[in-house]
Amino acid sequence: MTRRWGLRLVVIAYLGGLLLAPVGLVFYRTFQHGFSEFWDSITTPAAIHAFQLTIELALIAVPLNAIFGVAMALALVRGKWRGKPLMEAIIDLPFAVSPVIIGLAMLLVFGRQGWIHLPFQVIFALPGMALATVFVSLPFVVGEVAPVLHEIGDEQEQAASTLGATRWQTFRRITLPSIRWGLAYGITLSVARAVGEFGAVSVVSGHIAGKTDTLTLLVQSRYENFDVKGAYAASALLAVLALGTLFVMTLTRREDT
């Protein structure tokens, strides 16, 4: 019995000390001087712009990754082609590679002396940041949808097509409904990553205040300029977004099982 309590105490103390206490403290620090101060801090022109930019990047990256993630998962699970195991390993790479390296890679490909030259500015501008965000959130939808596709098998899809359904009809009526929870979970993870991305975007953005600062970059620049309160406020805003995401994650996970 005492051993059981020992384990409980250790686990609760660990989670409390590592997760709950720090996050709680940031909220406390943010709101200890009242809500209006927090509100002023997140409604400065720079903060509003950063918020808009963060949402914009997520709106670009997440739909792209949802569509191509599903297509990729279908190709990986249903398709038969050479190099599939290699492909699966490649898909996982953005998970394991440091975001700084991803940012550096973008810089080398699209930068001034890069491999690819486009007629518009990519690096230190929105397109580059969008590309970096797409890159880092690439594996989530594939990773969540592929196992579900595996599990449901393709019998229903075959049945549908023998009954004369077109490929698009089969996908829309059979495949999509059965992968919807996996897809929802993958999209939620993508949103969290896209909103919270820091390393890759930080390399690519060039930190132009009021222009290419996202919320996460704003947190850093405020902290480094000794505006600790402002950094806490922006952090609290991001943490609220994260808690919302977490809530959706638990919901979609529960429906899944």
Next chain:
Amino acid sequence: MWLSLIVLIPLAAVVAKSTDHGWSGFWHAVSSRQAVSALILTLICSLLVAVINAVMGTAIAWFLVRDDGLPRIVRAPLNAVIDLPFALPTIVAGITLLSLYKNVAFTRAAIVLALLFVTLPFVVRAVQPVLIELDREMEEAAASLGASATTTFRRIILPNLTPAIVAGAALAFARAVGEFGSVVLISGNIPFKSQVSSVYIFSQVESDNPVGASAVSVVLLAISVVVLLGIRRIGKAR
């Protein structure tokens, strides 16, 4: 197939850049004292984090799955909170830790703390499903044959969990090696003392030394690939 290009072209650019000044240039950049000390610090911290995660992650998973003495109202929120590090932006994780643990800021302990925060879910989420599926009959059989609780855990439960623990710890290790956002503020980025490789790469990019940044990146990339392949192998063996 275009997808593989999106992933591979940028990474190929990094590899190509790292050998811009030939093999010796690559070696020179990788073996500079600051790069080596950052890499060693990164690897030691990440290993330590993987080991702590293996122990604490298993304990947490055990607590969440098997400790039915506590009411659900206590366990369910804790279970949800495990995913918080995945949802919370890493820079926010760094700030939150910094707000509470000011006294360790800019030390190596701070780096380990930040890495523990961001890698917490890996082992828990790897072990949890295995523990749920695990047949309790085996444990009951062991207990009825006179095995103590410790013996049952060591001889019956642990061997069943080991692949999941190792896979989760390896993922945590891979993540820790590349982690940037949570570490950048809390580590203070002091060369030779608290500068990890990802921050070193960033500082090289900022000081316009793409070759040096790429060379260290290639080393980290190689580590990621090896760890990923290792996890795949464990997955197949299971």
